[in-house]
Amino acid sequence: xxxxxxxxxxxxxxxxxxxxxxxxxxxxxxxxxxxxxxxxxxxxxxxxxxxxxxxxxxxxxxxxxxxxxxxxxxxxxxxxxxxxxxxxxxxxxxxxxxxxxxxxxxxxxxxxxxxxxxxxxxxxxxxxxxxxxxxxxxxxxxxxxxxxxxxxxx
Amino acid sequence: xxxxxxxxxxxxxxxxxxxxxxxxxxxxxxxxxxxxxxxxxxxxxxxxxxxxxxxxxxxxxxxxxxxxxxxxxxxxxxxxxxxxxxxxxxxxxxxxxxxxxxxxxxxxxxxxxxxxxxxxxxxxxxxxxxxxxxxxxxxxxxxxxxxxxxxxxx
DNA sequence: TATTGTTATACTCTATAACTATA
DNA sequence: TATAGTTATAGAGTATAACAATA
Numbered sequence: 001x002x003x004x005x006x007x008x009x010x011x012x013x014x015x016x017x018x019x020x021x022x023x024x025x026x027x028x029x030x031x032x033x034x035x036x037x038x039x040x041x042x043x044x045x046x047x048x049x050x051x052x053x054x055x056x057x058x059x060x061x062x063x064x065x066x067x068x069x070x071x072x073x074x075x076x077x078x079x080x081x082x083x084x085x086x087x088x089x090x091x092x093x094x095x096x097x098x099x100x101x102x103x104x105x106x107x108x109x110x111x112x113x114x115x116x117x118x119x120x121x122x123x124x125x126x127x128x129x130x131x132x133x134x135x136x137x138x139x140x141x142x143x144x145x146x147x148x149x150x151x152x153x154x
Numbered sequence: 155x156x157x158x159x160x161x162x163x164x165x166x167x168x169x170x171x172x173x174x175x176x177x178x179x180x181x182x183x184x185x186x187x188x189x190x191x192x193x194x195x196x197x198x199x200x201x202x203x204x205x206x207x208x209x210x211x212x213x214x215x216x217x218x219x220x221x222x223x224x225x226x227x228x229x230x231x232x233x234x235x236x237x238x239x240x241x242x243x244x245x246x247x248x249x250x251x252x253x254x255x256x257x258x259x260x261x262x263x264x265x266x267x268x269x270x271x272x273x274x275x276x277x278x279x280x281x282x283x284x285x286x287x288x289x290x291x292x293x294x295x296x297x298x299x300x301x302x303x304x305x306x307x308x
Numbered sequence: 309t310a311t312t313g314t315t316a317t318a319c320t321c322t323a324t325a326a327c328t329a330t331a
Numbered sequence: 332t333a334t335a336g337t338t339a340t341a342g343a344g345t346a347t348a349a350c351a352a353t354a
Contacts, residue, residue, distance in 0.1 A: 009282060014277055020198065021291075021295035024295075025172075026180045034320095039321085041321065047170065056335080057336065067322075067324085068337095069323075094334065130294055134295070135168050135172070138174070141288070144288075145181075193343060212312060226313065230314095
């Protein structure tokens, strides 16, 4: 076994701690996002469309690491709620671009202001260093999640 | 890119990055835990019983931050599979203690050895510092998840 | 009356499979 | 034939509500 500089971090420990923590956070995020009338996954898609502009289903699915059918279901709900609308792709008749409607933009705004209050408060309790740790960890978690995912292998 | 060490971390950024990363990891964990025949939540309960010994439903539910009914459902599946068994509580007739069966212990052992291979490999790719960051983040995420949760301390 | 657990029911999230339309 | 999207179906995970037994 290799020596850690200060604290030896067992891989098993890291896995266990991280998994449990992540499980609890996701449950909290889901339970807190309900009251808006928006579910968690809808919120995430809305946020992505807001920051990245119009996107097609397949790209949204890849971005969230879900299957296109799953993303299609989420988009269909958002469309029913009038928060996103579809637009034809300029060059490829198969693809469909999704973008926020005015209601979608408004829903985003209201959500940011009020509904994520607990999360903002919770984040505010951390020191700058702690927040930096969390952001760094987010990048690592992403890498972790993608490890062994062979997209190019047919 | 700016000087990462000195750039103030926006709370919004931290929230967004973390939420997305956590969502992806949980999907990966769930999809990878299926092949054993054990689901992710069953695995977590098994792990906890293995490390903490016999526990009652309500305590397990509190530990995982789910409702007792949800935990009851998970325990019922594990019991059907013969991986946990129930035992009467010595002093309180309402409570039921759950503990691992021999099969449950064996399932744990096999799982640790083989099934979480991708996760072990994925963790192994990180440097000691990176693993330390992840473990530190796990603690922070836990705190984050519990913020504003009014538990029994009232 | 409060707590533990059970039963019944429903919703969210995601997946796989089979299909249509377009490239 | 390959890709984008849709429809149908299913299972995991969890919640709320109503209930029974025990404290």
